[in-house]
Amino acid sequence: MNWWMCSECDYVLQAELPPEKCPSCHAECIFSDVTCYIPECGGVGRLDMKMVAEKAKADKNKIN
Ligand SMILES: [Zn+2]
Numbered sequence: 001m002n003w004w005m006c007s008e009c010d011y012v013l014q015a016e017l018p019p020e021k022c023p024s025c026h027a028e029c030i031f032s033d034v035t036c037y038i039p040e041c042g043g044v045g046r047l048d049m050k051m052v053a054e055k056a057k058a059d060k061n062k063i064n
Helices: 049-061
Strands: 001-007 012-015 031-033
Touching: none
Parallel strands: none
Antiparallel strands: 001 012, 001 031
């Protein structure tokens, strides 16, 4: 299972593959893989909180 984060609303969900539509904002958005692959962020298969924070920050700096 991987962790996915919505590029529109920062919603995070756990699934094998990212959904076509975000269950939170209902947009056909891009899902970023925020799964941890190293022990430093909690172990393989866990949610990488550092990546989530970075993505959330990057999304806020994005000019729409
Ligand atoms: Zn969303």
